[in-house]
Amino acid sequence: MQMKHLKLASFAAFAACTLAACAPSGSFTPGAVWEDNNGVHINAHGGGILYDDGIYYWFGEHKTEGKAGNVANVGVHCYSSSDLYHWKDEGIALSVMPEGSGSDIEKGCILERPKVIKNEKTGKYVMWFHLESKGRGYDGNSKSGVAVSDKVTGPYTFLHTIRPNAGHWPLNVQPCHLSGKIQIPEGYGFSGGNLPMHADTMNILGRDMQGGQMARDMNLFVDDDGKAYHIYSSEENSTLHISRLNDDYTGCSGEYIRAFVGRFMEAPAMFKKDGKYYLMMSGCSGWAPNEARSAVADAIFGDWKELGNPCLGDDVETTFHSQSTYIFPVQGTNKFIYMGDRWTPQNAIDGRYIWLPVEFTNEKFTLQWQNEWQIKGSFALKGH
Numbered sequence: 001m002q003m004k005h006l007k008l009a010s011f012a013a014f015a016a017c018t019l020a021a022c023a024p025s026g027s028f029t030p031g032a033v034w035e036d037n038n039g040v041h042i043n044a045h046g047g048g049i050l051y052d053d054g055i056y057y058w059f060g061e062h063k064t065e066g067k068a069g070n071v072a073n074v075g076v077h078c079y080s081s082s083d084l085y086h087w088k089d090e091g092i093a094l095s096v097m098p099e100g101s102g103s104d105i106e107k108g109c110i111l112e113r114p115k116v117i118k119n120e121k122t123g124k125y126v127m128w129f130h131l132e133s134k135g136r137g138y139d140g141n142s143k144s145g146v147a148v149s150d151k152v153t154g155p156y157t158f159l160h161t162i163r164p165n166a167g168h169w170p171l172n173v174q175p176c177h178l179s180g181k182i183q184i185p186e187g188y189g190f191s192g193g194n195l196p197m198h199a200d201t202m203n204i205l206g207r208d209m210q211g212g213q214m215a216r217d218m219n220l221f222v223d224d225d226g227k228a229y230h231i232y233s234s235e236e237n238s239t240l241h242i243s244r245l246n247d248d249y250t251g252c253s254g255e256y257i258r259a260f261v262g263r264f265m266e267a268p269a270m271f272k273k274d275g276k277y278y279l280m281m282s283g284c285s286g287w288a289p290n291e292a293r294s295a296v297a298d299a300i301f302g303d304w305k306e307l308g309n310p311c312l313g314d315d316v317e318t319t320f321h322s323q324s325t326y327i328f329p330v331q332g333t334n335k336f337i338y339m340g341d342r343w344t345p346q347n348a349i350d351g352r353y354i355w356l357p358v359e360f361t362n363e364k365f366t367l368q369w370q371n372e373w374q375i376k377g378s379f380a381l382k383g384h
């Protein structure tokens, strides 16, 4: 009887998909429209996955139509799934505040790359995101926002925005920072792309030491010991910071390192496999894709060793027209999935998702394009 129901259900899913010309049931089709349980393209950009109590939750930026849809008009969207192929719309987990409210997360602000982790000690779900106040573009305040909820799908309550690690030097601070000498040319406008001088010479770190460090593209990572980390592009995007969160995950601990100094890494995605820490990152070219970078370390605070572009095959110089947002393990397997965004800034809501299997060779990880693929014993690849 149960079997019969299952068969009927999968036939119904197949029929619905065929009629709607959506992706076939039970596989990933990177770059295609990815419909949720209501037949609507999933709206969770710059997203991440939380696995909680047997269910995967996908949180991401809810975008709206047109160019104006790149800013936060709605909030953070949440979806749930038990198989990673089929996603149920769980609604808006964190809503932006009404226009004119003066809130840091007022409608029209820039609210990007939301990530949610669970604090096993407090039982709370904690969301962090990159936040720029409304009307200030990316030259705004480069902060992180924090929201919490007792329930995984929300609603999340906005707690505060912070500039990380105010008053704290990183563990690997250099004498040039401590000297207090700041060499930023008068009226110099940072482009987010590169600097005329080395980041250390300018001492952007020292400039921001008291008020807190800049934090743009970001991610979160929870280690096996329950310590959580905030990884963010800092110092005018020139340098990545890896920063331990406090015990309840709602603020910084003051313990952090600088990594990849002057390398302009964005879109950091961290994961751990067989005791090694890995990072995938992009360069800085806004919505346009660029060549990915990767790195490995034996300890989270380094030393980090760059491993180059992890992509193999065609279109590797654009990371298959995508930018990293998250890499996560498939439960019950030793497999990891790359989640990337194919941004469509002219019509933000149409952004596509590039999910690919992560393969490992020696200490490196690699990605290869797949037209369609499934999670199998080994990552079995269809239509390669």
Ligand code: GAL
Pocket (backbone or CB within 6 Å): 046, 112, 113, 217, 266, 267, 284, 285, 286, 287, 323
């Ligand atoms: C990208 C960044 C995105 C978004 C975009 C805006 O580099 O990764 O999250 O901020 O720039 O141009």
